Each structure stands twice: as C-alpha cells, then as structure tokens.
Amino acid sequence: MYHLVNYLKKVSTVAITGHVNPDGDCIGSCMGVWLYLRDNFPNILADVYLQPVQEMFSYIEGLEQIHTECDTEKKYDLLILLDIGSKKRIGVPGPYLETAAKTLCFDHHITNQEQYTWLYNDPEASSTSEVVWKFLQEDKISRACAEALYTGIVHDTGVFQYSCTSPRTMRIAARLMEKGIPFSEIVNESFYQKTYAQKQIMGRTLMKSIMFLDGKCIVGVVRQREMKFYGLHPWDMNGIIDQLRNIIGVEVAIFLCETEFQIFKVSLRSKEKVDVSKIAMVFGGGGHKKAAGCTLQGKTNDVVHNIRFYVEKQLKE
Numbered sequence: 001m002y003h004l005v006n007y008l009k010k011v012s013t014v015a016i017t018g019h020v021n022p023d024g025d026c027i028g029s030c031m032g033v034w035l036y037l038r039d040n041f042p043n044i045l046a047d048v049y050l051q052p053v054q055e056m057f058s059y060i061e062g063l064e065q066i067h068t069e070c071d072t073e074k075k076y077d078l079l080i081l082l083d084i085g086s087k088k089r090i091g092v093p094g095p096y097l098e099t100a101a102k103t104l105c106f107d108h109h110i111t112n113q114e115q116y117t118w119l120y121n122d123p124e125a126s127s128t129s130e131v132v133w134k135f136l137q138e139d140k141i142s143r144a145c146a147e148a149l150y151t152g153i154v155h156d157t158g159v160f161q162y163s164c165t166s167p168r169t170m171r172i173a174a175r176l177m178e179k180g181i182p183f184s185e186i187v188n189e190s191f192y193q194k195t196y197a198q199k200q201i202m203g204r205t206l207m208k209s210i211m212f213l214d215g216k217c218i219v220g221v222v223r224q225r226e227m228k229f230y231g232l233h234p235w236d237m238n239g240i241i242d243q244l245r246n247i248i249g250v251e252v253a254i255f256l257c258e259t260e261f262q263i264f265k266v267s268l269r270s271k272e273k274v275d276v277s278k279i280a281m282v283f284g285g286g287g288h289k290k291a292a293g294c295t296l297q298g299k300t301n302d303v304v305h306n307i308r309f310y311v312e313k314q315l316k317e
Contacts, residue, residue, distance in 0.1 A: 004033070004135045005116065007078065007104055008041065015076040021087040021235055021265070024155025024190060027053055029082040029106065029128040031060050032136075032148040038062070038205050047076075049092040054235055056190045060151060062143040068092060076100045080134055081116070085109030085286040106131045108156075111277050111286030120251060123288070126169040127156035145177035145313050158242065159187055163290060164223050168296045188280035194239065197230040205255075216310055218244050219254040219304050226260070233284040234259055245269040250268040252311050253277065256303060259295075264303055268292045 006082040008014075018026035030048055037046040059064065070093045079100035084090055085107060090097060097103065103116040108131055110123040114287045125131045129152025133141075141149075152174055157165045159247050168178070173310050194202070201222060209220040222237055234257050244253035252274050258265040266283070268276035269291055281305075285294025296303045 003137055004036070005137070007115045008044065011077040012044060013051070013076045014044055014046040014078045014080060015093055015100065016046060016080045016082070017084075017091055017093050017096075017110050018050055018082045019084045022050050023052060023083075023238070024057070025127045025129055025152040026050070026058065026083040027057055028148045028150070028152025028155065031147050032083065032132055032152065033063060033080060034128060035062055035142060035148060036136055036140070039145065040140050047074075049096075051091050056193065057151065058149050059186070059189060069241050071286050072097055077102065078105045082132070083107060083109075084114075085112045085238075087114050088284070093152065106135070108154060108288075109180075109277075109286055110288055111281055112294075115316065122165070126164040126166065126231040128163075129156070129259040130169055131170055131177075132225065135282065138175065141176075141179065142211075143179045143181060146176040147186060150176045150181055150183060150316045151190055154177045154191055156185055157189055164288065165261075195236075197232055198236050198239075200295060201226060201230050201232060201237070203239050205308075206208050206243060211250070213312055215249045216251040216315060217254065217308065218252075219256065220244050221256045221258075221264075221300055223258045227258075227286070234265060241267040243267050245271065250293060251315065254304065254307055262299060263295065264300075266294050266296050266303070266307070266308070268294075274311060274314045278314075279307060282310060283307075 016030050018030045034046055034048040036253055037044055047067055053063055060284045069247050079096050090309045105116045106128055107121040108125040108128050112121045122131050129149045133149055158229045205220040209218055211218045237257050241253055241255040251271050255267040259265050270276045275289045277289050280287050280292035281295045281296040287293055
C-alpha cells in the first residue's frame with residue numbers, strides 16, 4: 001500500500017478540506033493530514049479549509065491556521081478531501097475541485113460513488129481518521145497529529161461503543177496513545193462535555209419527541225427559533241440523535257434540525273434492522289448502514305412522513 005508521500009511527488013501546494021458542518025472525524029482527519037504535512041514536508045505549502053470549528057476542539061494544534069473562506073484566485077497542485085461521501089458535501093473550497101491539478105479523497109462512507117484522481121474509501125473503517133492513519137508513516141506521526149487523529153476515531157466510534165469499532169480500530173487507537181496524547185482529556189473535553197444550554201435543548205427535544213411504528217421509531221425536532229432562544233447553532237446539537245437511539249425498543253431514530261425556514265438537516269441512526277444509508281440516498285444524502293443523513297425541505301410532518309415510509313418498508317422486510 002502507498003503512503004501519503006507517494007502522492008506528493010512534484011507537489012508544492014496542497015489544499016485540505018472536509019465536509020460542511022465539520023464533525024470530530026472531519027476535523028480530526030483534516031488537521032491530522034495538515035499537521036503531518038507541516039511536520040514532515042516543510043517545502044510544501046498546505047492550507048486547510050473548513051467552516052468554523054467548535055470551541056470544544058480548541059486543544060487541536062493549528063486550528064488558528066484554518067481558512068474559512070475560499071480564494072478563487074489560488075491554484076493548488078493537489079486537493080485532499082477527507083470524510084466527504086458526496087461532492088455536494090464539500091465545504092469551503094468547492095471551486096478548487098475544478099481548478100486543482102489532482103484530487104485525492106480519503107473516506108469511509110459506503111455511499112461514496114464519486115470520481116477523483118484517487119479515491120481510497122474503506123467502509124469497513126471506523127472513521128476517515130482511521131483510513132488516514134494507514135497512509136501515514138507511523139514514526140513520522142507527531143503527538144499533535146496523533147491527537148487530531150485520535151479525536152476523529154473517538155467521535156465516529158462514539159468512544160469505541162458503535163459497531164463500526166473493530167479490533168483494528170482499537171489497535172490504531174493504542175498506537176496513537178503511545179505517542180503520549182492526553183486521551184482521557186480528549187474524550188471528556190470534545191465528546192462528553194456540554195454547555196448548560198446544550199443540555200437544556202437536548203432535554204427539551206427528548207421531552208417533545210414522538211414515538212411511532214409501535215415504538216420502533218422516534219423523531220426529535222429542533223427549530224431555528226429554539227436554537228435562537230438558547231443562543232445555539234446546528235453544530236451544538238451533537239449528541240441528541242444518540243440519546244434518541246439509546247431508548248429501549250427504538251430501532252430507528254430521526255432528528256430534524258431546522259437550518260433555514262422549513263429546511264431540515266436530517267440525522268438518521270439505527271440499531272440492527274434498518275439500513276439508514278439506503279434511506280438517506282433516496283433523498284440525496286448518504287452515510288453508513290447505522291448512521292446517515294440528508295437535507296429535506298418542507299413541513300415537519302411531511303418530512304417525517306416521507307422518511308417513515310422507507311423505515312416502515314425495511315422493518316417489514
């Protein structure tokens with residue numbers, strides 16, 4: 001298997017990016033690659049482009065170097081895309097997809113069917129950060145790089161509790177821990193800690209949630225006006241969908257977050273019986289068998305009804 005260095009021949013400029021509304025794995029894999037290039041390839045100018053990163057990830061080194069806007073005049077030899085299951089999900093530097101000389105994508109979404117110069121998609125991997133680790137030379141991974149990659153693995157495995165966690169995942173995590181990273185602090189600060197307002201809106205969403213299909217499906221909704229009331233944003237809703245799925249008897253959890261008037265970011269989670277990636281793909285989204293998402297427009301009841309049809313269909317199969 002090639003290492004990342006094999007794709008850097010005759011490369012002097014690199015742009016690194018992830019998906020819109022970056023989560024822990026997106027941020028961790030992007031910053032992991034950026035830190036690896038910074039530490040080992042000083043002759044390469046590497047820029048990372050992401051939408052604003054949440055404060056809970058502030059311990060990751062180099063976040064102040066992130067570009068949140070795209071300079072269309074810039075041209076890059078290589079564009080590295082991370083954790084992007086669809087080109088529609090590319091964040092800030094979308095124009096570079098057309099202007100970069102070559103494109104390299106690391107991913108783990110089973111629904112990724114895009115075309116790049118190079119695509120390395122491993123749906124069996126727990127996270128894109130796990131995929132990236134395999135392409136780096138271990139002795140050249142710094143502690144800062146290890147912290148970023150460990151963050152990505154922690155978030156996409158739910159601190160090693162989701163079914164995507166494999167023995168290989170645990171071995172990689174152990175190798176990263178051997179770099180001397182503060183692993184318990186990373187877990188606590190970036191995954192478990194929430195603000196009082198975040199806990200309030202989570203509790204409110206759980207109280208107002210609705211169960212249907214004989215208790216096998218549950219839906220929770222957060223509207224713009226509620227986020228405004230609590231002074232929160234869509235990225236502050238992390239964790240709500242998991243609390244919905246953890247309810248006894250629930251097979252599928254649906255969480256709707258209103259990003260614009262009657263436009264919802266839809267998160268889908270399942271336990272065993274339903275492949276939510278298939279449902280998300282129907283609506284132009286994607287993801288994994290047990291964790292997927294899409295964006296839908298319309299009244300709440302209509303959005304839920306449309307998703308319910310496909311959930312019920314799979315439950316009856």
